[in-house]
Amino acid sequence: MSMFEKPFESTSNGGSRETLRKHLVAALAEFVGTFLFLYFAFAGHTMAVQQASDQGRNGTNSAQTVIFISMSYGFSLLVTAWSLYRISGGLFNPAVTLGLCISGNLPWIRAAFLFPAQMLGGIVAAALVSCMIPGPIAVINTTLAPGMSIAQGAFFEMFLTCELVLAVLILAAEKSKDTYIAPVGIGLALFVAEIAGMSYSICQAWKLRSTDG
Template identity: 35%
Template sequence: MGQPSTKSHSASNPFFGFLGPTKDAKTASSLQAHLVAMTGELFGTFMFLFLAYCGHTMILEQSPRNRTRPQRHEFCLDLRGLLLLPVQIMASMAAAGVVSAIIPGSIKTVQTSLTPTMSVAQGVFLEMFLTAFFIINILMLAAEKSKDTFLAPIGIGLTLFICEIAGVYYTGASLNPARSFGPCVAGRNFQHYHWIYWIGPLLGALIAAGYYHFVKFFNYEEANRGQDSSGGDFGGNQRGFREDEG
């Protein structure tokens, strides 16, 4: 006699249990993990930029005095980063296209652009420094693990908010090529300096990654022994705890 089926068709199971996972979670391939990450990035980027573009358009439509001057509103280092970048670009184009189709007003108004007093060179460097500041905070708050890591989204969100305040008037504070690329495609309009929204964030990411590896190489956690830690990769902290206890 065959063994009784152990499948459960409850709502807590994917597809109500009628379609099982492609592989056991313990043996899932790296390709499957990359595909899941890509779909998550696609959905997340689409929703984030969809809401951002809608909100920006609404602000301009509700403020007649701002219609004559476009306003400016408004971060994958390994193999997965190379996979997620084109996904973000596709999500940006999709979000801009949908907003352009269903929301009154021109999608061109949400393009990131330089204020007339900013030169192209100034724009590149401002985007570079803002992106570097943003990414180093992501790396130190999320990539580095501690007992406070669960609060990383709050710190990252506040960092993005600060970066936007600092740069939105001058460059639009893109900090991500996907943010700037989608509206340009949907609006069929690229500024002659659009490249700064690629080069600036790229340079900023390199600076942030370089500094991150620099402090990791010199065991930055040893600079303040006994600091809060999850005990994962912080061997130095654990030694510090033992020394203090001894």
């Protein structure tokens, strides 16, 4: 079965209420899932930067720190998506939601409920990490690495996002007897993308850590 359930279609009032209920339940699951995914990812990211014993060239994160950060995001997504995919599909990302809508795997009306829930979940996650963990939340900000232009960064991020969206489309949206383990592949896809992405973004993290210390 696909991880993405089509909303119940009916012209009756009872059917309309049931459809609205499903949209709201999915939106709530996306809010909770996005919050949990990013809360633990941001916390792990902050920990990796604050506890780093070395740094890369030009003041960027070292390769070891990049791996720890990438694991925080990839495994946090894996666990959270595997826990909640039966409710909403475990998207937790507006870009993934948009890709599923464009491919016809998710109705646009469902996406209208999911987009704000996902963004709000990310905002709340960042706010709570900022309140609970010492040190600047700015270490998770995305910035271009030295020598990388805005155009290069835009296309680089485009390919990284495509890696994640493609994994969701092939592993989760496509009907298969292996769909239930799709969150594993999706989490690993994010892990792989983060390894490359973290090398050319978040490059101000070491400087912020040093200044704060």
